[in-house]
Amino acid sequence: AQKITQTQPGMFVQEKEAVTLDCTYDTSDQSYGLFWYKQPSSGEMIFLIYQGSYDEQNATEGRYSLNFQKARKSANLVISASQLGDSAMYFCAMREGTGNQFYFGTGTSLTVIP
Amino acid sequence: DSGVTQTPKHLITATGQRVTLRCSPRSGDLSVYWYQQSLDQGLQFLIQYYNGEERAKGNILERFSAQQFPDLHSELNLSSLELGDSALYFCASSVVPAGGLYEQYFGPGTRLTVT
Numbered sequence: 001a002q003k004i005t006q007t008q009p010g011m012f013v014q015e016k017e018a019v020t021l022d023c024t025y026d027t028s029d030q031s032y033g034l035f036w037y038k039q040p041s042s043g044e045m046i047f048l049i050y051q052g053s054y055d056e057q058n059a060t061e062g063r064y065s066l067n068f069q070k071a072r073k074s075a076n077l078v079i080s081a082s083q084l085g086d087s088a089m090y091f092c093a094m095r096e097g098t099g100n101q102f103y104f105g106t107g108t109s110l111t112v113i114p
Numbered sequence: 115d116s117g118v119t120q121t122p123k124h125l126i127t128a129t130g131q132r133v134t135l136r137c138s139p140r141s142g143d144l145s146v147y148w149y150q151q152s153l154d155q156g157l158q159f160l161i162q163y164y165n166g167e168e169r170a171k172g173n174i175l176e177r178f179s180a181q182q183f184p185d186l187h188s189e190l191n192l193s194s195l196e197l198g199d200s201a202l203y204f205c206a207s208s209v210v211p212a213g214g215l216y217e218q219y220f221g222p223g224t225r226l227t228v229t
Contacts, residue, residue, distance in 0.1 A: 035217055043202060044116075045220035091157065100170035102147065102206075102218060104157040 023092030031097030118221035137205030
C-alpha cells in the first residue's frame, strides 16, 4: 500500500481564494510526522509546514495550515488567500517514528489564476 | 536558501559513464538524504547517512553508491549510467537521525542528463 496518497494531480484556484490540497497516509506507527513541501518550476523543494501525530492543534504557518484528521488519516494542506506565486507542485510527506525514511506522495500541481 | 548546497547544478554525460554528485548539509545537520526525482517515478528516496554511517536504504540501484565524509559532506556516485538515470537528484539534511520527527531541508538539486 502507498504510504502517502495525493489524489489530485492538478488543481486550479482563483487568486485570493483558499484552496485545499488533499493528502492521506498509511501507517501503523503511533508516532509520526507529516510534512508539506512546495516545488516551484525552478525545481527547489521548499519546506512549508509540519504536523506531529501527537499534536492536538492543527499546524499553521502564515497562509498555510494543515487540516489534520487523525482518525481519517488525512493531512490536507490549506492555502488561504492564494497568490500567483503559489503556483507550484505540492508534495505531502511522512516520516514514521520507527524509521529513517521519508515517504513522499506523487504531488499536486496547483495553478493560481489571476 | 535552505543552507544545503549541491554541486554541480547541471550535468550532461553519456551512457556508460560515471559521475559524482556532491552535497553539503546545513550547518549542524548530521543527517543527509539522497533522492531521485524523475518524471515517471516521482520523488524516490535513495539512501540516508547519519554522521558518516549509512542509516537507511531505499530504492537505490547497485550501480549507485554514496558516502558521508568526516566533514559531513556527502557524495552520490552513479556509474554505468543509462538513459533512464536522467533525473533531478536532491540532497536533503536534517538535524536528527532515526526517530526524530523533524523536517528535512532540501538542496537546489543536480539535474543529470544522460545522452
